[in-house]
Amino acid sequence: QQKVQQSPESLTVSEGAMASLNCTFSDGTSDNFRWYRQHSGKGLEMLVSIFSDGEKEEGRFTAHLNRASLHVSLHIREPQPSDSAVYLCAVRHGSAGNKLTFGIGTRVLVRP
Amino acid sequence: GPKVLQIPSHQIIDMGQMVTLNCDPVSNHLYFYWYKQILGQQMEFLVNFYNGKVMEKSKLFKDQFSVERPDGSYFTLKIQPTALEDSAVYFCASSQGQANQDTQYFGPGTRLLVL
Numbered sequence: 001q002q003k004v005q006q007s008p009e010s011l012t013v014s015e016g017a018m019a020s021l022n023c024t025f026s027d028g029t030s031d032n033f034r035w036y037r038q039h040s041g042k043g044l045e046m047l048v049s050i051f052s053d054g055e056k057e058e059g060r061f062t063a064h065l066n067r068a069s070l071h072v073s074l075h076i077r078e079p080q081p082s083d084s085a086v087y088l089c090a091v092r093h094g095s096a097g098n099k100l101t102f103g104i105g106t107r108v109l110v111r112p
Numbered sequence: 113g114p115k116v117l118q119i120p121s122h123q124i125i126d127m128g129q130m131v132t133l134n135c136d137p138v139s140n141h142l143y144f145y146w147y148k149q150i151l152g153q154q155m156e157f158l159v160n161f162y163n164g165k166v167m168e169k170s171k172l173f174k175d176q177f178s179v180e181r182p183d184g185s186y187f188t189l190k191i192q193p194t195a196l197e198d199s200a201v202y203f204c205a206s207s208q209g210q211a212n213q214d215t216q217y218f219g220p221g222t223r224l225l226v227l
Contacts, residue, residue: 004154031212032212034215036218041220042220043115043116043203043217043218043219043220043221044203044205044218045113046215046216046217049213049215051212051213088155092212098143098145098160098207098210098214098216099145099157099160099168100147100157100216101157102147102154102155102156103154104153104154105154
């Protein structure tokens with residue numbers, strides 16, 4: 001059974017400093033890795049989706065995937081207070097339709 | 113971006129009663145999902161639904177759960193009867209397809225409290 005773990009549990013950064021979040025997964029056959037974020041009381045907003053090893057940039061958000069290490073990270077460049085949210089790593093099972101397994105999330109607080 | 117709506121946002125119900133959670137998916141989407149998140153735990157897949165049928169369900173999708181989308185209206189999750197352990201936030205999602213690049217768009221969730 002797929003396990004997705006995120007670290008750290010929470011992260012406080014100053015506005016403008018890079019924020020880095022980590023996610024490890026257990027099933028090496030997973031085929032898609034996504035980062036979502038959730039502002040309090042809102043739905044999930046997808047930030048970046050990555051399929052193959054290397055980097056994928058979407059605006060200020062960059063995902064880095066290393067399948068051999070079962071690791072995907074998210075870097076937030078020049079974070080702003082409005083980026084304060086819970087960031088969720090989600091892993092797709094290619095053999096199981098579009099089912100996603102989520103991590104528990106990293107709570108990010110960006111201080112002005 | 114595309115929006116998924118969920119109604120109601122909160123629901124309090126007595127154990128044993130029936131509850132229906134409603135989801136208004138993105139208009140041209142064909143695949144629909146429910147996820148459950150117990151407070152303090154990770155979001156977990158319940159079920160996905162396409163063309164009037166359940167495609168896949170997890171062990172969390174108990175016999176008391178059912179889903180349907182009558183006449184292309186709301187995609188619903190019904191729990192009958194409810195149990196205390198059904199208290200959670202239920203998230204609906206939809207996607208256009210099931211290919212690798214198809215994004216699941218999520219609603220804001222319905223917070224269900226079973227007393």
